[in-house]
Amino acid sequence: MWDGIIIGGGLAGLIAGIRASERGKHVLIISEGAGSLTYSSGALNFGDVVQLRSRENHPYALIEENVIQAGMDYFQKLFPDYQGVCGRTQTLFTPLGSPRTANIIPSGQNAAVLQDAKRIVLMAPEGMKDFFSKIIKTNLKICYPQCIVDIYPFRISAFEAWHAIGKPVTGMEYARYWQSGPGIAELKRVLAGVTITCSETVVLFPGLATAFSEPLKEVLSETPFPVIEMTSFPPSAGGHNLYNALKQKFKSLGGELLMGTGVQRIELQEKECRKAIVSSKGRPTAFAAHSFILATGGILGGGIEVTAEAAQETLLGLPLYVPAEWTKSEFLGEQPYAHTGIEADSDLRPVDPGTKEVLFENLRVAGRMLAHWDPWTDNCGGGVSLTSGWYAGEKL
Amino acid sequence: MKESKVVIIGGGATGVGILRDLSMRGISALLLEQGDLAHGTSSRFHGLLHSGARYAVKDPGSAAECIDENLILKQIAPHCISDTGGWFVQTRDDSPEYVEQWTKACANAHIPISEISPSEACRKEPLMSKDVLRVFEVPDATVDGFKIVWANAKSAKRYGGQFKTYHQAKRLIMENNRVVGVSTKNLLTGEEFMVSCDIVVNASGAWASHVTGSIGIPLDVICDKGTLLAFNQRLFQRVINRLRPSGDGDIFVPHETITILGTTSEFVDSPEENDPQEEEVNKLLEIGRHVLPGIMKNRVIRAFSGIRPLHREDHDVPGVNKEEGRNVSRSFALIDHELQDGIQGLISIVGGKFTTYRLMAEKVSDRVAEKLGSMTPCRTATEDLLPVIPEHLHKKAAQLLPYAPVEKMLERLQEDAESVLTEIQRDPRKGQMLCECEMVSAAEVEKAASDEDTHHLADIRRKTRLGMGTCQGAFCTYRALPLLWDKKEKYDALQDELRNFLNQRWKGIRPVLWGQQLRETELTRAIYASILQVREN
Known part of the structure; x- marks a missing residue:
């Protein structure tokens, strides 16, 4: 008998599992695959919390404001390699070299130091996929007119065979290489080759993610100039590193992770969830628990399936909030369909959208499964998943 | 002021078919198209080359035309x-x-x-x-609508025919009941100029009544x-x-x-x-x-x-409901406005089907030739649309590219294939598939991006199929950015090109937004709105 079973191993599910394990709970996470966190830049956005809380149904409005703060503080205590302050944003770079902001970012991505720079050196690894140095250079010159921008092309022997046949090297592959023993030595050599023509030089490095790697952080601490890591086009090392760190943390706290198997169904008894039935090697296996968390990732994660006729929560068939108008004409503007999800009470338990009656006493909903928010126009993708996951773990 | 014997208005299948036909007969012709070639009906159909069987009962005339043209096109354009x-x-x-x-x-x-x-x-x-x-x-x-339209345009060009895209025919110029030219606007620069000619062919399809309307002639389309x-x-x-x-x-x-x-x-x-x-x-x-x-x-x-x-x-088929589109005949009408309205130098071609575009072009070109006193007969029914691609290019492409995209790339590029392959040979990185859904190499997109008649990302799409696969532009749109950047004087600002392209794709996804395509859409929004921080204006 588990204290808690969490279905879904993305950002919300893993944070919930970590918090609950830390509280001494015996927790199992069952996840069909890696969450969409691996696509992300690794930076987490909380959005305008006060404004979003003023929206009656927004997930932030379900929980107290200090819970949001507590979730954020918790994450940073967990991962000192991340930095940020609630209510304030940090500057980092998009893969196209334009500055953007986020609330919690890996320290290595922080671009604040560029305000006082006179020269930017953009590292240009040979054959790197989805990396466009000329566009980045132009964007940098627009945003930092006081700076000279130099592109520094370099190649390393490890990928020579790839270059010869025109095979691209993704940011992920470069980042992984830098983390290896030979990679660390090579990174030192490459950085030593950058000449300093003025004292306020800052180096911008794509395909490098130092968070959670002590040797890499050490290399960068020894350079005579600050090095800023760029986020990259998906899949990105930043997202992968965070995902792996969360998994490791969860396991180190005694949590168990069952990957690659979806939950087939939940055995119910009146208003309680009892067992998660998993189909493994063709045979159904039952896992019983006192409490459950549903964090199956919404539409993108596969927790909500939409057909031409209807939207459906895939595991329990929980009733969903589905907007009457589905789309709007501007693709990157507000899209009503994104608000599809499960309505919940202040304890994150699912409620009937009509009667607001709590449907299951021992089930909580977290992350993208919650209704009434759009991570991209509300700018709070990481924030909602992190805080609702943390809160669900706290309550488990 | 420009001059040409004939001006053709409209760059769909019929328009480029006429351009090719006239050019093969040695009659100088200029085609004006307000958007990109094939941006209208010629690329917005099911791509069926009719056998005529669909029309056999209701419209035997059309059916007979279809089967003839079906056999001809299979002969002259097997690659399309x-x-x-x-x-x-x-x-x-x-x-x-x-x-x-x-x-x-x-x-x-x-x-x-x-x-x-x-x-x-x-x-x-x-x-x-x-x-x-x-x-x-x-x-x-x-039949591939984009491909056959471009093949006609390229073939016409080899015979001296000219075409200008993003050029709108604003109005026809009349002198004593005779059309003597077309007032034209370059929609990219805003520049207006006149093209003088002996004959105007109105092949603008759904826009045909706008063209004749400029001189007060009604055309019921x-x-x-x-x-x-x-x-x-x-x-x-x-x-x-x-x-x-x-x-x-x-x-x-x-x-x-x-x-x-x-x-x-x-x-x-x-x-x-x-x-x-x-x-x-x-x-x-x-x-x-x-x-x-x-x-x-x-x-x-x-x-x-x-x-x-x-x-x-054409729709006087007895006993049918006149307001239902399917019951209007699918055969075409060649309207000589000299006979119909007393206006010389203007021919409109309306109706018809993609399958019979060549026949329509032949009939129009016959009439134009007759008016200009040219005795040269039509050769489009027998002469191959595509030049023979030399064996060494097949071999070279097979060496440099994965198996699947080789033939498609050669057929799309025709005579331009040589330079694209040479570029891949020089820099093997350009042999990478920039569009992984439709298998289009970076070198080919680069070539399309630098063509003089390419002005938007959507033009590259129509030439190469970039962004037409399952990802609907999620990955390839981003990957095309540096190529647009290299020719930035021709394109709108990158953010605008990107937004417009995604919004065009969105138009077709919106009504089918469920299942896996919805998940794909969520990923695309995550990439552009969050990771790249591209927002609506």
Whole structure:
């Protein structure tokens, strides 16, 4: 008998599992695959919390404001390699070299130091996929007119065979290489080759993610100039590193992770969830628990399936909030369909959208499964998943 | 002020067909197109090369034209056509009397048909409904609209023909009841100028009445909107038609790795009204279900709509409802405005079908030639559309590229293939597939991006198929950015190009937003709105 079973191993599910394990709970996470966190830049956005809380149904409005703060503080205590302050944003770079902001970012991505720079050196690894140095250079010159921008092309022997046949090297592959023993030595050599023509030089490095790697952080601490890591086009090392760190943390706290198997169904008894039935090697296996968390990732994660006729929560068939108008004409503007999800009470338990009656006493909903928010126009993708996951773990 | 013997207005299949025909006869011609070539109806149809069987009962004249042209195009443009064959299937809902009527009509129009047993049919097309009663094989085929339009334009160019895209014919210039030129606007620069000529050919399809309207001549063109669906799989190996009087949503047409289902029919007020609607999509799915019972399980990538320009005066078929588009004849009308309105030097060509574009071009060119006193006969029915691609290029492409994209790339690029391959040889990185869904190399996109007649990301799409696959631009749009950047003087700001392109793709995804395509859409929004921070203005 588990204290808690969490279905879904993305950002919300893993944070919930970590918090609950830390509280001494015996927790199992069952996840069909890696969450969409691996696509992300690794930076987490909380959005305008006060404004979003003023929206009656927004997930932030379900929980107290200090819970949001507590979730954020918790994450940073967990991962000192991340930095940020609630209510304030940090500057980092998009893969196209334009500055953007986020609330919690890996320290290595922080671009604040560029305000006082006179020269930017953009590292240009040979054959790197989805990396466009000329566009980045132009964007940098627009945003930092006081700076000279130099592109520094370099190649390393490890990928020579790839270059010869025109095979691209993704940011992920470069980042992984830098983390290896030979990679660390090579990174030192490459950085030593950058000449300093003025004292306020800052180096911008794509395909490098130092968070959670002590040797890499050490290399960068020894350079005579600050090095800023760029986020990259998906899949990105930043997202992968965070995902792996969360998994490791969860396991180190005694949590168990069952990957690659979806939950087939939940055995119910009146208003309680009892067992998660998993189909493994063709045979159904039952896992019983006192409490459950549903964090199956919404539409993108596969927790909500939409057909031409209807939207459906895939595991329990929980009733969903589905907007009457589905789309709007501007693709990157507000899209009503994104608000599809499960309505919940202040304890994150699912409620009937009509009667607001709590449907299951021992089930909580977290992350993208919650209704009434759009991570991209509300700018709070990481924030909602992190805080609702943390809160669900706290309550488990 | 520019000069040309003939000005052709409209860069669809008919317009470029006329340009090629006249150029082959040595008559100087300039084609003006307000957008990109094939941006209108010529790329917004099901891509079916009709055998004529669909029209055999109701419109035997059209049926006979179709079968003739079908055989001609298979000869002269095999690279644009996939000779899949087609079936007409009678389901339990379809009348047996009609089947008898149809088989006789096909015989009369000399369309070869042969019956096969339902059990054999189900074996060959396992996804097809098991409830079919009778199945007939016909020589239907599939045709790539973009490819054949570009092949005509390139061939015309080799014979000295000229075309200008993003050039709008603002109005016709008249002198003593004679059209002597076209006032033209370059929509990219705003520059206006006049092209003088002896004859104007109005081949602007759904826009034809706008052109003659500029000199007060009415032309009754009905805009008949047809909506289609694209599935991300090749569901059938051949064209599947319902054996019944033509109706909505009853033809499946396989193209490469996808299948198109069409078409609805609804009159609209203007050619710009081409947004596919949810009700049309539902109608298509409902009707398509009879032939493909598992239709709802298949992923729909997008919906799209085209405007059939029908000529109203042709539709005096007795006993039909005059307001229903499908009952207006699909044959074409050549209107010599000298005979009809007393205006010299103006010919309009309206109506017709993609399958008969060449014949329409031939008839128009014959009339133009006659007026100009040229005795040179038409050669488009016999001369190959595509120049022979030399063997060494096939070999070179096979060495430098993965197997799948080789032939497609050679057929798209024709004489430009050599330079693209040389570039890949020089820099193997450019042999990477920039568009991984449609297998388009970075070098080919780079070539298309630098062509003088390319002005937007969507133009690159029509030339290369970039962004037409399952990801609908999520990955390749980003990857095309540096190529636009290198030629930035020709393009809008990158953010604008990107937003416009994504919004154009969105138009077709919106009415089919469910299942895997919805998940794909969420990923695309995550990439552009969050990771790249591109926002609406």
